[in-house]
Amino acid sequence: MSRAGNMSRTAASRGVSFSSSPVLEVKLPTWRSRLVLFLLFGAFVALICRALWLQGMTTDFLQKQGANRYARTLELPATRGKITDRNGQVLASSVPVKAIWAIPDDVLEAPKEKLQQLAALLDMTEAELRKKLDSDRQFVYLKRQVEPVVSDKILALGIAGIETRKEYKRFYPEGEVMAHVVGFTNVEDIGQEGIELASEKNLAGKTGSRRVIKDRLGRIVEDIRAIREPHDGSDITLSIDSKIQYIAYTHLKEAVEKHKAKAGGAVVLDAKTGEILALVNLPSYNPNDRSVLTGAQLRNRVITDTFEPGSTMKPFTVALALETGRVTPDTVFQTAPGYMSIGPAVIHDAHKEAALTVAQVIQKSSNIGVAKMALQMPPKEMWELFTTLGFGQQPKIGFPGAVAGRLRNYKNWRPIEQATMSYGHGLSVSLLQMARAYTIFARNGDMIPITFQKTTEAPVAQHVISEKTAQQLRVMMESVTQPGGTATQARIPGYRVAGKTGTAHKIEGGRYVNKYVGDFIGFAPVSNPRVIVAVMIDEPSAGGHFGGIVAAPVFAAITANVLRSMNVPPDSSVTSIIPDNSVQESM
Amino acid sequence: MTTRINIFLAIALIACALLLINSQYQARRLFIELEREQSLSKQFELQWTQLKLDQSTYGKHSRIEETAAKELNMVPVTPERTQYLKAVEAK
Numbered sequence: 001m002s003r004a005g006n007m008s009r010t011a012a013s014r015g016v017s018f019s020s021s022p023v024l025e026v027k028l029p030t031w032r033s034r035l036v037l038f039l040l041f042g043a044f045v046a047l048i049c050r051a052l053w054l055q056g057m058t059t060d061f062l063q064k065q066g067a068n069r070y071a072r073t074l075e076l077p078a079t080r081g082k083i084t085d086r087n088g089q090v091l092a093s094s095v096p097v098k099a100i101w102a103i104p105d106d107v108l109e110a111p112k113e114k115l116q117q118l119a120a121l122l123d124m125t126e127a128e129l130r131k132k133l134d135s136d137r138q139f140v141y142l143k144r145q146v147e148p149v150v151s152d153k154i155l156a157l158g159i160a161g162i163e164t165r166k167e168y169k170r171f172y173p174e175g176e177v178m179a180h181v182v183g184f185t186n187v188e189d190i191g192q193e194g195i196e197l198a199s200e201k202n203l204a205g206k207t208g209s210r211r212v213i214k215d216r217l218g219r220i221v222e223d224i225r226a227i228r229e230p231h232d233g234s235d236i237t238l239s240i241d242s243k244i245q246y247i248a249y250t251h252l253k254e255a256v257e258k259h260k261a262k263a264g265g266a267v268v269l270d271a272k273t274g275e276i277l278a279l280v281n282l283p284s285y286n287p288n289d290r291s292v293l294t295g296a297q298l299r300n301r302v303i304t305d306t307f308e309p310g311s312t313m314k315p316f317t318v319a320l321a322l323e324t325g326r327v328t329p330d331t332v333f334q335t336a337p338g339y340m341s342i343g344p345a346v347i348h349d350a351h352k353e354a355a356l357t358v359a360q361v362i363q364k365s366s367n368i369g370v371a372k373m374a375l376q377m378p379p380k381e382m383w384e385l386f387t388t389l390g391f392g393q394q395p396k397i398g399f400p401g402a403v404a405g406r407l408r409n410y411k412n413w414r415p416i417e418q419a420t421m422s423y424g425h426g427l428s429v430s431l432l433q434m435a436r437a438y439t440i441f442a443r444n445g446d447m448i449p450i451t452f453q454k455t456t457e458a459p460v461a462q463h464v465i466s467e468k469t470a471q472q473l474r475v476m477m478e479s480v481t482q483p484g485g486t487a488t489q490a491r492i493p494g495y496r497v498a499g500k501t502g503t504a505h506k507i508e509g510g511r512y513v514n515k516y517v518g519d520f521i522g523f524a525p526v527s528n529p530r531v532i533v534a535v536m537i538d539e540p541s542a543g544g545h546f547g548g549i550v551a552a553p554v555f556a557a558i559t560a561n562v563l564r565s566m567n568v569p570p571d572s573s574v575t576s577i578i579p580d581n582s583v584q585e586s587m
Numbered sequence: 588m589t590t591r592i593n594i595f596l597a598i599a600l601i602a603c604a605l606l607l608i609n610s611q612y613q614a615r616r617l618f619i620e621l622e623r624e625q626s627l628s629k630q631f632e633l634q635w636t637q638l639k640l641d642q643s644t645y646g647k648h649s650r651i652e653e654t655a656a657k658e659l660n661m662v663p664v665t666p667e668r669t670q671y672l673k674a675v676e677a678k
Contacts (some may be wrong), residue, residue, distance in 0.1 A: 494666030
């Protein structure tokens with residue numbers, strides 16, 4: 001009974017067994033259960049497809065998205081190498097600065113006074129700023145190479161859409177003094193001129209990168225991948241001595257201003273090593289502020305401009321005549337009556353002299369004397385000497401824009417041309433080529449390659465003329481600076497100097513015009529030459545135009561200071577110089 | 588017996604897990620420290636570059652000459668007023 005009472009609420013208690021439950025008796029159509037089964041199956045297939053799609057087809061994309069949320073690739077910047085002078089004085093160095101860029105749409109929503117402050121910090125008017133922001137692009141540079149102090153202030157304004165990017169700015173502490181040698185880089189830190197361009201490969205750094213995981217606070221947690229190390233550009237040590245460079249620059253500048261010249265150039269070579277100690281050009285420019293630049297300022301005249309060297313060429317002709325035994329220093333040439341005709345052409349001397357020895361021909365710079373010597377020699381010999389000296393050939397100094405000059409093939413030389421070439425007309429050279437060629441006199445007859453890089457090893461010398469000839473020429477060229485010579489103003493107290501003046505008409509449109517280039521190339525001390533100094537003054541328009549007047553005093557001023565700064569012992573007992581009249585040279 | 592081994596293994600597992608957490612924490616802490624030192628060294632390097640540059644800027648010959656001539660009233664030396672001494676070679 002109790003059992004039956006317990007079961008009273010079950011169907012069985014009412015006498016209906018499970019298998020005969022009336023609910024099961026209801027006959028449903030079979031398609032309904034099939035449909036449900038099918039829908040369930042379909043749902044699973046969809047899930048499997050989705051899973052396959054995510055796992056199989058879009059894994060890379062999804063993993064990348066995931067990584068983007070914690071991994072960052074950092075660029076490791078590399079700095080551009082420094083350029084220093086031979087004593088380690090920095091001539092060019094990169095300092096980190098900021099580029100300010102903006103997302104225009106976001107920035108324009110900022111309040112007006114903030115924009116005014118921003119404009120003031122960027123050194124522009126508000127209108128200029130708005131003009132820059134008026135763009136469809138998502139990225140606009142507002143200003144580049146901004147000092148970190150300023151960029152910090154800009155970020156402190158808290159304007160949305162203003163971002164900074166790290167970049168480098170190149171500084172040139174020596175400014176205009178060193179401008180033509182060092183050159184400059186553009187805003188992307190790529191060399192544009194001078195050594196910056198010539199040594200771009202060595203100077204430029206290689207940026208590296210690293211992939212890292214960052215935490216919530218932006219701190220780097222760990223490296224995911226091996227770091228690609230950045231490689232800083234290598235530093236370059238030049239042969240230039242900034243002190244000598246400064247001496248050369250100030251004295252050249254003084255002369256260019258005094259003579260109201262169009263331009264000027266000077267180069268100082270170490271006669272022992274072939275290093276270029278100084279190379280200056282005028283007009284110059286400040287590489288730190290290049291907002292106004294003219295082509296004239298950029299021109300590195302010493303290397304890229306050619307001119308007819310004029311009388312500075314004469315020592316080579318004489319050297320060849322002496323070397324081949326055609327003349328001795330005492331051979332006499334008749335230069336009276338001051339002119340000489342060769343074919344239909346006539347050549348002149350600036351001042352009449354009578355019979356001159358070879359030594360006097362150099363001292364007085366007689367065109368006729370040199371021409372007579374030259375006409376004794378076959379053109380081929382002269383051409384060979386000039387070519388050996390590097391004329392008509394591009395100097396191998398690894399400097400952009402170095403010119404070859406012009407030296408025509410000897411087969412086409414007419415006698416008049418051979419005569420004029422012997423005293424430096426009808427061929428063109430750069431001042432650097434001339435200075436280098438003078439090493440044969442300063443170095444007992446051999447010639448060495450010149451370089452912008454600091455060197456410690458002795459250079460490989462190329463023998464050109466005999467030691468005897470070189471010494472004979474040195475004596476003659478010293479007489480140029482002594483009373484009766486063309487460049488008495490080239491003398492300096494305490495040292496014996498030797499050199500040669502040159503004055504040449506300039507050529508414009510294929511014709512000689514009444515504009516001049518005055519130059520002087522010399523070396524000192526004569527007893528054991530240490531430096532070669534070449535000076536060129538282009539178009540002097542006040543206070544004379546002869547090389548002995550415009551260029552020789554610059555030579556003297558530069559050489560005196562250079563020898564002192566190099567601690568060269570004096571080789572002359574003359575400690576003060578009384579000015580006297582010098583003779584005029586021939587053109 | 589098996590229960591004891593299981594308990595032992597469970598404890599060992601937990602200990603290992605804790606050690607792992609600790610070492611991971613240490614690794615990250617040291618890494619951040621390393622990062623900081625490296626960025627400091629980079630900063631010093633920059634400072635050095637800047638100071639080198641300043642040295643050149645303030646040691647410019649034009650500046651030295653100007654100061655010497657104007658503030659210190661110095662004049663260039665000439666051979667006339669120079670006493671040259673012969674260097675005696677050491678024996």
